[in-house]
Amino acid sequence: MKLKLPRILLLACSIALLGATITSCKKKQSDADIKAAVETALKAEPMSTVTMVDVKDGVVTISGECKDDMCKASCEKTAAAVKGVKSVVNNLTVAAPPPPPTIAADDPLTSAVNDALKAFPGVSATVKDGIISVTGKIAKADRQKLMMALQALNPKKVDVTGLSNN
Amino acid sequence: MALQDKYKEIVDAATAAGTQDLLVREQDGVLYIDGSANGTTKQQLWDLYEKIDPDYASGDLVMNINSVSGVQEGAKLKVTTNSSNLNIRKGPGTTHGVVGKAARHEIVTLVRKENDQWWVIKTDDGEEGYSYTQYLTPVEA
Structure with missing residues (x-):
């Protein structure tokens, strides 16, 4: 028990720290910094095709073409998770699905x-x-x-x- | 999605070989791969298909790689039957009467494409009619 106590304390500390980081996003980041960070994050997104990123006062607008709805949603999530982003305007369009196979009569x-x-x-x-x-x-x-x-x-x-x- | 994974090797190879109008989609448990490529690529893709699904027993892929879509009217074609002569018919289908024959390895001319299976061809003797494309191989220019 004696040994476990510091560990629990440490855990509590890190949770507190994590919470602090999340809430302390007030620290201003420039729009250009955010834009660069969002672009880097989206590049790592395997499904994302070319997307345009615009940032104004922490509000990120992403546009471009995605292959499906899943990609559209996940790109938005990725952008929203970037530090300093207040909200995301998702202007991504989803590519039309390929035509269904033609089956002969x-x-x-x-x-x-x-x-x-x-x-x-x-x-x-x-x-x-x-x-x-x-x-x-x-x-x-x-x-x-x-x-x-x-x-x-x-x-x-x-x-x-x-x-x-x- | 599982079917796309199963046959991923084929789609990747088709993409790498520059297959035109490549379409891959899944419907009711069957994957459909369509596109146009040259004869070498078509053979390569079919060999991959056979490797992944020996004897084509699964019945979960319909692959249609057209290797003759680029052949133009007026092109020279070689009759590539296994041994016999090639029938030239009155219409597009084996129910139509035979109006002429082209010998094995004879060179004929493409007049018009009716569909992917039947083309109108003309022999040097002037015989003209419909023949089955499976036995016609474009002569490389």
């Missing part, structure tokens, strides 16, 4: 699959809801060629669990 897909399978005797396939289910036997060396041909037809997925190597 079953009828054209079925005929395209049949065309592609002409080169692979012993292999057959059915198409339902964009999913190509392949069955039969194929030489292992030909499997890649078959997959290249089928995956180029805009299927939802290619299921080859019914296809064995011969």
Whole structure:
């Protein structure tokens, strides 16, 4: 117990110190200092793309393009955590998400699959809801060629669990 | 996100090789990778795919790397069938009748692209019609 006491004291001290540092942010930092610090902090942010940083009276404005909402929020958090920052105006825009994959309709897909399978005797396939289910036997060396041909037809997925190597 | 990690090596290689119009997105448990690249890059990416997912058994990736998108009309194409002649058809599909044949390793000319699978080609003998692109390889200029 005697030994533990100083440790607890130390802990209490450091908590008090930490609290003091947080509340004692009153110590003025110039806007230029803050700008440099925010820029450094954002550079370390792996997700952040180019962002513009402006500081006026401790209020930071960040702008630029982020790839998603998560990046936008985390950049704001990073900027807000920089010493001397009073508040953050988040003008980051989120890049439009890539268009969803095009899935071919079953009828054209079925005929395209049949065309592609002409080169692979012993292999057959059915198409339902964009999913190509392949069955039969194929030489292992030909499997890649078959997959290249089928995956180029805009299927939802290619299921080859019914296809064995011969 | 897990699928993007699983196939990260492919996406990284595609980016490093300068694949054009590269699109990577995930939907309903399937990752879709689309883009245009040359034949060498396409082969490299497919070999990576096979390494990560032997026999392509997982069914969780649809990769469409187009290696013929840059081929222009008037380009010379070599018939690269395994052994037989290449059918030239009346329309884009094997249901259309055969109107001519091109011999293996014959050089033909691209007239027009119907889609990624079927191109209109013309032989030196003047035979013209639709052929399956899988058996046509652009002749390097």
